Amino acid sequence: MIYLDHGATSFPKAPGVSAAVAQFIDEASGNPGRGGHRLTIKASRAIEDARTAVAELLDADPERTLLGPSATFWLNNILCGRLGPGDRVVTSALEHNSVMRPLRWLEAQRGITISVVEGVSPAGVPTAAEVQEIVGQAPTALVVLSHASNVSGAVIPVEEVALRIAPTPVVVDGAQTAGTLPFAFSRSGLAAFVCSGHKGLQGPSGTGIALLAEDFEIQPLIRGGTGSNSESEDMPVMLPDLLEAGTPNGPGIAGLGAACTWLTDRTVEAIQDHERALINRCITGMRTIPGLRLTGWVEDMPQTGVLSFTIDREDVGELATWLDRERGIALRAGLHCAPAAHRRLGTFPTGTLRVGVGPQTTEDEVDALVTALDERCG
Ligand SMILES: Cc1ncc(COP(=O)(O)O)c(C=O)c1O
Numbered sequence: 001m002i003y004l005d006h007g008a009t010s011f012p013k014a015p016g017v018s019a020a021v022a023q024f025i026d027e028a029s030g031n032p033g034r035g036g037h038r039l040t041i042k043a044s045r046a047i048e049d050a051r052t053a054v055a056e057l058l059d060a061d062p063e064r065t066l067l068g069p070s071a072t073f074w075l076n077n078i079l080c081g082r083l084g085p086g087d088r089v090v091t092s093a094l095e096h097n098s099v100m101r102p103l104r105w106l107e108a109q110r111g112i113t114i115s116v117v118e119g120v121s122p123a124g125v126p127t128a129a130e131v132q133e134i135v136g137q138a139p140t141a142l143v144v145l146s147h148a149s150n151v152s153g154a155v156i157p158v159e160e161v162a163l164r165i166a167p168t169p170v171v172v173d174g175a176q177t178a179g180t181l182p183f184a185f186s187r188s189g190l191a192a193f194v195c196s197g198h199k200g201l202q203g204p205s206g207t208g209i210a211l212l213a214e215d216f217e218i219q220p221l222i223r224g225g226t227g228s229n230s231e232s233e234d235m236p237v238m239l240p241d242l243l244e245a246g247t248p249n250g251p252g253i254a255g256l257g258a259a260c261t262w263l264t265d266r267t268v269e270a271i272q273d274h275e276r277a278l279i280n281r282c283i284t285g286m287r288t289i290p291g292l293r294l295t296g297w298v299e300d301m302p303q304t305g306v307l308s309f310t311i312d313r314e315d316v317g318e319l320a321t322w323l324d325r326e327r328g329i330a331l332r333a334g335l336h337c338a339p340a341a342h343r344r345l346g347t348f349p350t351g352t353l354r355v356g357v358g359p360q361t362t363e364d365e366v367d368a369l370v371t372a373l374d375e376r377c378g
Helices: 017-025 038-058 071-080 096-108 130-135 159-167 251-266 268-286 315-328 337-346 364-375
Strands: 064-066 088-092 111-115 142-146 170-173 194-198 208-212 292-295 308-311 332-336 352-356
Touching: 017 038, 017 251, 038 064, 038 142, 038 208, 038 251, 064 071, 071 096, 071 170, 071 194, 071 208, 088 096, 088 130, 096 111, 096 142, 096 337, 130 142, 130 159, 142 159, 159 170, 251 268, 268 292, 268 308, 268 364, 315 332, 315 352, 315 364
Parallel strands: 088 111, 088 142, 142 170, 170 194
Antiparallel strands: 064 208, 194 208, 292 308, 308 352, 332 352
């Protein structure tokens, strides 16, 4: 199989991930932080080692590096744990439903207001000046932005935004950039950065991360046992316990730690260079195919390893099925859980075909996609 769906999740995982998952299950399956026997201590150590590896890769404070089930979970926790009646949120037109659905729920249930920065660029990417202008129009509790669109791969200049609108807090959905764009949270100026563990970080499914700045506080979405302060029926105030109630996904977190260690060694810069070269190769090949249109792509625009396209008179779903069945090429068709982005980019409601490359994708695999498209549509 030729796997070109890294925008959805990574495959194969980073070397060492499955071994770390198996090792946790076989040798460290105690309940971390709960009790003092050796298996519990091993589990706690494995989780804290993984936390350290994640924090090191993303240059964050380990105590404020939170591990949970998904980017979706942490986005919900931050938005619902922070926003209340009358609060105004500014966001972009490129957001995933992991941002838009909690925001729309908060709008309906808690009376927040939402302002969307459309961005004049054909890629829908707002400039820092455009965000600043909208933020300046009314008091703003929070700015929430994708670091990159999961539809087009276009990168939003989130750090420049944070610099311009400080002290307004900026929360970033980095699901599409962690592990694929060099990033240092400690120098970003962001209030919070959220990402999946299973996409660019190449860890197991069921893992997600939130990094919180020192002065950025949120209420927990869920409350329960933490193994700490067990005499109290209130949540402990210290992090990460306040926001990590319940038994964690130990095997997944151990695998995520192994993935982050591998990424630190390989370097995100090298992965970015590799993916950029593959996407450029893909674009060059695709430009020769009649009727093929790249979605939300602008020459020289910063881009991740994701790219969307349509082909005139071709149904994207049927084309994806044909690529899978006839050529063994896996990519994703449709709206990619981002209807707002497709509305902005003119591909709603049918959507696009999306290519996503990863660290182990080869030039031959990208060429095989272009050849297949050419044979079918050229
Ligand atoms: C931009 C973006 N945000 C959020 C998510 C949700 O990530 P997770 O699967 O970790 O909840 C995704 C995953 O598709 C995404 O692409």
